[in-house]
Structure formats: structure tokens, C-alpha cells
Amino acid sequence: MQGNFITTKLNAMLGWARKFSLFHYPYVTACCGMEYMSTACAHFDIDRFGAGWTRFSPRQSDLLLVVGTISQKQAPILRIVYDQMTEPKWVIAFGACAVSGGIYDNYAVVQGVDQVIPVDVYIPGCPPRPEMVLDGLLKLQEKIQQQKQDWRWQKRQP
Amino acid sequence: MAEKTTLEALKQKFPEYVVETSAPFGDETLIIRKEALLEIAAFLRKPPFDFQMLLDLTCVDHPGRSDRFEMVYHLFSLASNRRLRIKLSLPEQAAVVGSLVRFWKNANWLEREVFDMFGVRFEGHPDLRRLFMNDAFEGHPLRKDYPLRKRQPLIPLRK
Numbered sequence: 001m002q003g004n005f006i007t008t009k010l011n012a013m014l015g016w017a018r019k020f021s022l023f024h025y026p027y028v029t030a031c032c033g034m035e036y037m038s039t040a041c042a043h044f045d046i047d048r049f050g051a052g053w054t055r056f057s058p059r060q061s062d063l064l065l066v067v068g069t070i071s072q073k074q075a076p077i078l079r080i081v082y083d084q085m086t087e088p089k090w091v092i093a094f095g096a097c098a099v100s101g102g103i104y105d106n107y108a109v110v111q112g113v114d115q116v117i118p119v120d121v122y123i124p125g126c127p128p129r130p131e132m133v134l135d136g137l138l139k140l141q142e143k144i145q146q147q148k149q150d151w152r153w154q155k156r157q158p
Numbered sequence: 159m160a161e162k163t164t165l166e167a168l169k170q171k172f173p174e175y176v177v178e179t180s181a182p183f184g185d186e187t188l189i190i191r192k193e194a195l196l197e198i199a200a201f202l203r204k205p206p207f208d209f210q211m212l213l214d215l216t217c218v219d220h221p222g223r224s225d226r227f228e229m230v231y232h233l234f235s236l237a238s239n240r241r242l243r244i245k246l247s248l249p250e251q252a253a254v255v256g257s258l259v260r261f262w263k264n265a266n267w268l269e270r271e272v273f274d275m276f277g278v279r280f281e282g283h284p285d286l287r288r289l290f291m292n293d294a295f296e297g298h299p300l301r302k303d304y305p306l307r308k309r310q311p312l313i314p315l316r317k
Contacts (some may be wrong), residue, residue, distance in 0.1 A: 041279040073292060076313045106291075107308060117317040 014149040018088065019141035020050030025061035027081060031066025032095035034126040044130040049137055058084040063140070064117075069097035070110045071126040082117040088150050090143075092136060092145075093119045161231035164188075164207060164242050172198060187243040192229075195246060196256040202233060202242070203261045209233040209242065212262035215269065218277045221302045226250040227278055229257070249280060257283040 003095050003148050026036055040054065055061045058081045069079055082091070096102035099122045101111035113119060120143060123136040165179040165186050175194030177179045180187050190198060202209045213232040220226055225247035248255060257280035258265040269280045270289040277298040280286060288295065292312060297304055 072309070072311055075311060075315075079313055093242070106306070107310070110315075113308075114273065115311075115317060116313070118316075 003099075010151075011149050012145070014151060015145040015147065018145040018149070020049040020051075021053075022063040022090075022137075023053045023055045023061045024065050024085050025055055025058050025081070025085070026062040027064045028065075028067040029070060029074060030095075030097060032067045035127040035130060035133065036094065037069045039130040039133045044134060046134070046137065049134065049141065056093070057103065059086060061102055064091045066098040066113045066117075066119075067094040067101065069104060070113050070116065071108050072110060075116045077132060078113065079116055081129055090120045090140060091117055092121045092123060092132050092140060093104065094123050094133065094136075095128055096124055098115065099124050102126060112155055113150050127155060150158075164240055166201075167207075168198065168202075171201065185241065185243055187245065187247045192246045192255055195244075195258075198244070199261050201260055205237070207235060208237040209237065209240075212258065212265055212268070213241075215258065215265055215272065217272045217278055219276060219300065219302045221299045223247070223250065227253050227276060227277070229255060229272075238277075253278045253280075254281055256281050257302075259283055274298070277301065285307055 010130065026033070026040075028036060038044060039054075039143065046052055051063065058064070064082060064085060082089075091113070093099045097104060097109070098113050101109050103126075105111070110116060121136045121140045123132055125132055128136075159188075163186060165180075165181065165188060167266060169176050169179060169189040172190075172194060175191050175198065176188060177191060177248070211234040213234050215231050218228040218230060220228060227248040227250070229246050229248065231244040233244065234240070235242075246255070247316070253276075255278065257268065257269055259284065265286065266288060269283055270285070270287060272278050273280065273286055274288040274290050275298055291299065294312075297311055
């Protein structure tokens with residue numbers, strides 16, 4: 001039997017599986033999209049971290065990348081996209097505007113997407129360098145690995 | 159008209175409407191009375207001046223002035239390669255001016271933008287609705303007395 005099996009905890013195994021199979025949905029509204037594209041393409045290659053699958057459908061995604069400025073008119077749309085994603089799901093606020101509204105402290109812009117949806121990782125920068133994005137992704141993977149996993153047959157607390 | 163500047167010609171043609179003319183840095187600028195806008199625009203639109211393009215149409219808010227809003231129009235003539243800036247002032251109580259849509263079609267959305275942001279109304283505009291802000295938005299956000307940090311979210315915010 002030696003070498004034919006490994007032992008682990010279900011929680012750790014699910015975390016390991018989930019952190020390396022992030023299907024992301026890029027919600028790109030502004031110039032940060034350029035850095036997102038750079039990160040996602042061959043030079044920086046987000047696929048090295050298991051997040052290479054870009055699904056342009058929220059129903060098939062589990063990582064929402066909010067890339068760019070969210071205006072008050074965009075907020076309901078972003079909320080719907082988030083609600084359509086299936087559990088488990090995570091959100092990255094990408095760039096200064098998504099984190100805090102950035103330079104746009106005015107009537108039109110939501111002051112950080114965490115006013116609309118819960119956010120797991122904040123990546124500041126105007127725009128952030130691809131290295132920062134990858135660092136944020138690694139931080140999210142660490143968070144996913146550490147968290148208590150939710151799975152289908154788990155007993156739910158009423 | 160070839161040799162005369164646009165400003166000289168307009169001063170001769172509409173002496174009672176022209177308030178002031180200047181040409182800072184070579185940009186011919188004409189300040190007119192507000193009731194003269196449509197007449198002057200109709201004259202400029204056709205040859206010999208032939209200002210075919212309305213480059214921009216915007217508004218400036220001067221809170222201290224008696225005539226609070228200042229409309230600014232930028233025209234360009236492709237035929238003679240000339241530019242012209244027209245300005246006129248509007249009081250806050252009667253912020254109404256004639257619409258230029260009949261002369262330049264792109265004035266439609268530009269005037270809707272000014273209506274949205276400043277609350278200036280345009281007489282004769284075919285469809286004077288807000289352009290950028292949602293219909294439920296209250297006030298005009300580019301007015302200087304609109305509170306800087308006032309927010310009007312469409313959905314309840316989490317915090």
C-alpha cells in the first residue's frame with residue numbers, strides 16, 4: 001500500500017482544489033482593464049496560478065474581478081452579476097477606483113465596490129502593476145485555503 | 159467676406175446684439191445678448207460664413223454673478239478654416255435659451271448634457287431629457303452649489 005494513497009482533511013482538500021481552479025469573470029469598466037489584460041495574457045500569465053479560465057458568464061465563474069470605476073448607474077448591474085454567481089464565490093477589487101472610488105470623489109461614482117458587494121481582496125494602484133495583481137491573487141488563494149469550506153452535503157445551520 | 163474677420167462682419171451686421179468682441183490668442187470670441195442667439199446662428203450657418211460644425215456647446219456656472227450661467231458655443235467653418243466662440247449669459251431665474259438643434263444636429267445631445275448638468279433649458283429642443291444621470295436624480299450636479307459629497311445611489315448601499 002505504500003505510496004498509493006495520501007491522507008488529508010476534506011476541508012484542506014477542497015481549499016486546495018478551489019484555490020487552483022478559479023474561473024474569473026472580468027467586470028471591466030475602465031483603464032485598469034489594460035493591466036488586467038496584461039496580467040491575463042502571456043507575459044504575466046495568470047494561468048500559472050490556476051486562474052486562466054476567463055468565463056464571460058457570471059453563472060460559470062467563482063471569482064469576480066471588479067476592474068475599474070463603478071458609477072452609481074453601474075452599481076445595480078454589478079449587484080445583479082454578483083447575485084448570479086454560484087457559491088462559493090470571491091471578489092477582488094482591482095485598482096484604486098474599485099477599492100475606494102479613487103480620485104473620483106463626486107456625485108457619480110460609488111466610493112468603493114464594498115458598498116455594493118462584499119470584497120475579499122483589495123488591490124490598490126492606479127492602475128496596479130500586473131505583479132501586484134498576481135500578489136493579490138496569491139493572497140486570495142491563501143485566504144481560500146485557510147477558510148472554512150462550504151460544500152454540498154454539509155449540514156447547514158438553520 | 160474674405161478679408162474681414164468674422165467679428166467685424168458680425169459687429170456690422172448685428173450692432174445691437176453684440177455686447178463685446180475680443181480675440182485672445184487669435185481665438186475670435188463674441189459675447190452676445192441671449193435673445194440674439196438663433197438669429198446669429200442662422201446667419202453664421204449659411205454661406206458666406208458657412209460654419210458647418212458645432213464643435214462644442216457647454217455652460218459655465220459663475221455663482222457670484224447676477225447672470226449666473228454662461229453658455230459657450232464653439233463653431234468651426236470647414237470652408238474658410240475659421241473658428242468662432244460665442245458666449246452669452248443667462249440669469250438663474252430664467253435659465254432658458256433657444257435650441258440650436260435646427261441648425262446643428264449634434265446640439266441635441268450637447269444641450270441635453272447641459273440641461274442635465276446645469277439645469278439650463280432649451281426652447282425648441284425636440285427631446286429635452288437628462289443625458290447622463292438617471293431620471294430619478296435630483297438637482298444638477300455640475301452647479302457649484304451642488305454638495306460635493308452628496309450621493310444618490312440607485313440601490314441601498316451596504317455601508
